[in-house]
Amino acid sequence: xxxxxxxxxxxxxxxxxxxxxxxxxxxxxxxxxxxxxxxxxxxxxxxxxxxxxxxxxxxxxxxxxxxxxxxxxxxxxxxxxxxxxxxxxxxxxxxxxxxxxxxxxxxxxxxxxxxxxxxxxxxxxxxxxxxxxxxxxxxxxxxxxxxxxxxxxxxxxxxxxxxxxxxxxxxxxxxxxxxxxxxxxxxxxxxxxxxxxxxxxxxxxxxxxxxxxxxxxxxxxxxxxxxxxxxxxxxxxxxxxxxxxxxxxxxxxxxxxxxxxxxxxxxxxxxxxxxxxxx
Amino acid sequence: xxxxxxxxxxxxxxxxxxxxxxxxxxxxxxxxxxxxxxxxxxxxxxxxxxxxxxxxxxxxxxxxxxxxxxxxxxxxxxxxxxxxxxxxxxxxxxxxxxxxxxxxxxxxxxxxxxxxxxxxxxxxxxxxxxxxxxxxxxxxxxxxxxxxxxxxxxxxxxxxxxxxxxxxxxxxxxxxxxxxxxxxxxxxxxxxxxxxxxxxxxxxxxxxxxxxxxxxxxxxxxxxxxxxxxxxxxxxxxxxxxxxxxxxxxxxxxxxxxxxxxxxxxxxxxxxxxxxxxxxxxxxxxxxxxxxxxxxxxxxxxxxxxxxxxxxxxxxxxxxxxxxxxxxxxxxxxxxxxxxxxxxxxxxxxxxxxxxxxxxxxxxxxxxxxxxxxxxxxxxxxxxxxxxxxxxxxxxxxxxxxxxxxxxxxxxxxxxxxxxxxxxxxxxxxxxxxxxxxxxxxxxxxxxxxxxxxxxxxxxxxxxxxxxxxxxxxxxxxxxxxxxxxxxxxxxxxxxxxxxxxxxxxxxxxxxxxxxxxxxxxxxxxxxxxxxxxxxxxxxxxxxxxxxxxxxxxxxxxxxxxxxxxxxxxxxxxxxxxxxxxxxxxxxxxxxxxxxxxxxxxxxxxx
Numbered sequence: 001x002x003x004x005x006x007x008x009x010x011x012x013x014x015x016x017x018x019x020x021x022x023x024x025x026x027x028x029x030x031x032x033x034x035x036x037x038x039x040x041x042x043x044x045x046x047x048x049x050x051x052x053x054x055x056x057x058x059x060x061x062x063x064x065x066x067x068x069x070x071x072x073x074x075x076x077x078x079x080x081x082x083x084x085x086x087x088x089x090x091x092x093x094x095x096x097x098x099x100x101x102x103x104x105x106x107x108x109x110x111x112x113x114x115x116x117x118x119x120x121x122x123x124x125x126x127x128x129x130x131x132x133x134x135x136x137x138x139x140x141x142x143x144x145x146x147x148x149x150x151x152x153x154x155x156x157x158x159x160x161x162x163x164x165x166x167x168x169x170x171x172x173x174x175x176x177x178x179x180x181x182x183x184x185x186x187x188x189x190x191x192x193x194x195x196x197x198x199x200x201x202x203x204x205x206x207x208x209x210x211x212x213x214x215x216x217x218x219x220x221x222x223x224x225x226x227x228x229x230x231x232x233x234x235x236x237x238x239x240x241x242x243x244x245x246x247x248x249x250x251x252x253x254x255x256x257x258x259x260x261x262x263x264x265x266x267x268x269x270x271x272x273x274x275x276x277x278x279x
Numbered sequence: 280x281x282x283x284x285x286x287x288x289x290x291x292x293x294x295x296x297x298x299x300x301x302x303x304x305x306x307x308x309x310x311x312x313x314x315x316x317x318x319x320x321x322x323x324x325x326x327x328x329x330x331x332x333x334x335x336x337x338x339x340x341x342x343x344x345x346x347x348x349x350x351x352x353x354x355x356x357x358x359x360x361x362x363x364x365x366x367x368x369x370x371x372x373x374x375x376x377x378x379x380x381x382x383x384x385x386x387x388x389x390x391x392x393x394x395x396x397x398x399x400x401x402x403x404x405x406x407x408x409x410x411x412x413x414x415x416x417x418x419x420x421x422x423x424x425x426x427x428x429x430x431x432x433x434x435x436x437x438x439x440x441x442x443x444x445x446x447x448x449x450x451x452x453x454x455x456x457x458x459x460x461x462x463x464x465x466x467x468x469x470x471x472x473x474x475x476x477x478x479x480x481x482x483x484x485x486x487x488x489x490x491x492x493x494x495x496x497x498x499x500x501x502x503x504x505x506x507x508x509x510x511x512x513x514x515x516x517x518x519x520x521x522x523x524x525x526x527x528x529x530x531x532x533x534x535x536x537x538x539x540x541x542x543x544x545x546x547x548x549x550x551x552x553x554x555x556x557x558x559x560x561x562x563x564x565x566x567x568x569x570x571x572x573x574x575x576x577x578x579x580x581x582x583x584x585x586x587x588x589x590x591x592x593x594x595x596x597x598x599x600x601x602x603x604x605x606x607x608x609x610x611x612x613x614x615x616x617x618x619x620x621x622x623x624x625x626x627x628x629x630x631x632x633x634x635x636x637x638x639x640x641x642x643x644x645x646x647x648x649x650x651x652x653x654x655x656x657x658x659x660x661x662x663x664x665x666x667x668x669x670x671x672x673x674x675x676x677x678x679x680x681x682x683x684x685x686x687x688x689x690x691x692x693x694x695x696x697x698x699x700x701x702x703x704x705x706x707x708x709x710x711x712x713x714x715x716x717x718x719x720x721x722x723x724x725x726x727x728x729x730x731x732x733x734x735x736x737x738x739x740x741x742x743x744x745x746x747x748x749x750x751x752x753x754x755x756x757x758x759x760x761x762x763x764x765x766x767x768x769x770x771x772x773x774x775x776x777x778x779x780x781x782x783x784x785x786x787x788x789x790x791x792x793x794x795x796x797x798x799x800x801x802x803x804x805x806x807x808x809x810x811x812x813x814x815x816x817x818x819x820x821x822x823x824x825x826x827x828x829x830x831x832x833x834x835x836x837x838x839x840x841x842x843x844x845x846x847x848x849x850x851x852x853x854x855x856x857x858x859x860x861x862x863x864x865x866x867x868x869x870x871x872x873x874x875x876x877x878x879x880x881x882x883x884x885x886x
Contacts, residue, residue: 072784120787127758
């Protein structure tokens with residue numbers, strides 16, 4: 001069976017800075033893979049390369065066996081990859097509901113008739129005429145959006161029609177994850193989903209991620225909170241200075257001297273204490 | 280007989296003048312990331328101050344130059360104080376729109392004070408000319424070259440060797456860091472505006488002397504040329520601005536030599552578009568540099584839009600439809616007919632600039648395309664008017680979208696510059712494509728509105744046609760906005776990176792948005808043509824684009840009803856007070872300025 005995500009020798013330089021150097025990794029369907037590493041290790045750059053926001057200078061990236069390096073992000077999204085952003089990129093003036101519905105954009109079928117060459121025109125015509133199939137599809141997606149939002153309990157449901165800019169930081173992160181789920185991704189990339197959250201909120205988010213994992217969702221996670229990583233991951237990759245310094249089972253990576261060195265050598269350890277990182 | 284050397288010298292002299300403008304624009308963009316659309320107005324003010332000194336006060340040239348420099352420097356500081364400083368921390372497009380408002384106000388004040396008639400501004404320099412090869416160089420040419428080189432050298436020395444110059448460069452690189460290090464960034468902005476405006480005013484004086492001609496309309500062309508030169512050299516790049524100016528001057532000069540003077544501006548705007556599309560960071564930027572604008576061009580002030588209940592809208596439409604039944608108000612009907620036409624353009628622009636976030640400064644060009652399409656179909660192809668107008672809508676949608684398509688990958692300011700350039704190109708093509716458009720003569724005897732045998736040429740019927748079409752177009756827009764397209768457009772506006780990450784193709788949806796907007800504007804242009812019976816390339820100028828933008832901001836960006844409200848208000852209010860044309864533009868400028876400053880979300884709120 002081919003890997004769902006396969007990176008071989010991926011590198012990206014910014015001027016003289018080698019942000020990502022020769023990273024290779026594979027992730028199987030249903031596997032939970034986490035990337036840890038100090039700030040500036042190149043984790044988010046790696047996400048940008050996978051998501052198509054950036055293009056690698058060297059190496060290959062394949063999603064489900066199809067090479068995606070250099071493809072436009074919208075094409076990669078349509079292939080079933082959804083991501084969240086480290087600092088949160090919700091659509092600020094749009095309601096929570098519409099934010100989530102945008103996530104389902106590539107799943108629109110009735111609203112986006114496949115007419116070769118004239119797809120945009122057909123899409124406009126269908127939006128104006130609005131045949132029953134389109135109305136049905138929209139209604140179904142709206143109900144699905146509400147179901148996804150309901151996963152976050154009472155945090156988001158009462159705010160379905162509020163604009164995203166009025167939400168708390170933690171709620172905006174939740175909206176982003178809800179939006180990603182609406183894409184029904186084959187592979188879900190989460191970039192520090194619990195950044196800026198307090199302990200209760202982090203525990204809640206961990207519960208939701210565990211629930212997604214149990215439902216069979218393939219997840220690639222960047223996270224600083226090591227206890228969360230250790231609890232959920234099937235496999236962990238540690239990065240420092242753009243390179244992979246260790247990979248394997250969570251416990252093995254945690255004990256790896258290079259990882260301990262990278263963390264203790266740098267001051268940044270996220271919210272996890274040194275005692276948790278070094279057994 | 281003009282020689283190659285003459286054209287070269289001429290190109291370099293013109294380029295030198297553009298450089299004085301472009302350097303100022305580049306300095307301002309460098310420290311404040313603002314395209315100062317009032318720069319051309321400062322240049323015109325410089326020319327008029329120079330004219331006043333030389334003609335009325337009979338001051339010698341050095342004194343005239345000194346007065347121009349001082350007055351324009353003060354004016355620049357005032358622009359910074361009004362247009363930039365109060366808007367710190369708002370959307371980046373806000374100060375740009377504020378400077379457009381300032382430009383309107385300054386230009387109209389010039390027109391009111393000095394009348395729109397051109398004035399002669401004779402050069403007091405001796406008449407001798409130096410022979411160089413096959414051409415000649417005059418004293419004024421040398422003065423312009425000397426001032427260009429001197430200002431460049433002084434500027435270089437200032438930026439390089441003085442403490443304030445360091446502060447300017449530090450501010451340009453990182454405003455927040457500069458401020459933390461104790462740099463007074465407001466003082467830096469003030470200084471930069473003063474220097475830039477002094478150079479701009481000087482340039483206005485020199486151009487006036489060079490052509491022995493000044494008039495208030497010189498301002499807008501100057502802004503455009505300065506912006507084009509700056510884009511060529513790379514925004515905010517001072518040496519690049521000088522090189523870009525010389526290149527622009529030479530291109531224009533050789534272009535004129537080859538094709539004639541009516542092609543001068545066409546060359547600059549085609550060059551502008553080529554640069555924007557191929558090298559948006561300028562000729563001298565490295566190829567893979569990331570675009571300097573991380574933000575999309577929105578003017579969306581967070582807030583909740585006012586909800587207008589449906590019955591009120593229906594009631595307003597019924598009341599409007601019943602208005603012609605009231606006897607004895609032909610003037611009101613005429614004003615409101617104009618308002619309905621303006622509203623068609625405004626709903627088009629509110630979709631493109633508000634909902635889709637692409638702040639177009641060339642929207643009037645769509646009116647031109649629609650007007651010419653319908654008029655020519657009716658006259659040259661014998662189409663009935665009821666068929667030519669919808670056809671004009673479709674043609675405008677297709678042509679308009681195709682023209683802006685190369686600019687789809689641009690963001691923020693660059694979209695505004697590109698649409699401005701496209702708008703100018705449309706006007707110039709109409710002017711020069713005589714076999715199709717009849718060139719500068721315009722199109723006459725356009726048949727009036729009618730459907731089959733039913734003549735719609737009375738004021739009441741014209742009113743009903745415009746109101747009816749507006750309602751239909753409004754319903755079409757509302758339907759688009761309430762479909763998945765509406766949220767897709769807004770997603771692009773709010774964050775195009777995130778939108779793409781969720782499968783939204785920017786090209787496709789920008790094309791759909793521009794096509795819908797182009798259709799409505801094209802219909803408006805078509806109806807106008809048949810109501811006016813005469814059109815030419817200046818029937819809808821860039822001023823119309825700016826007024827439409829003011830209407831849209833007044834109503835609330837992206838707000839369909841707001842656009843109609845803004846159109847009615849800005850058409851009717853000046854009429855109510857019977858202002859003359861100059862004062863009307865002054866009011867539009869002032870309204871734009873006040874709105875940007877105090878109520879960027881407009882009356883009904885942004886959507």
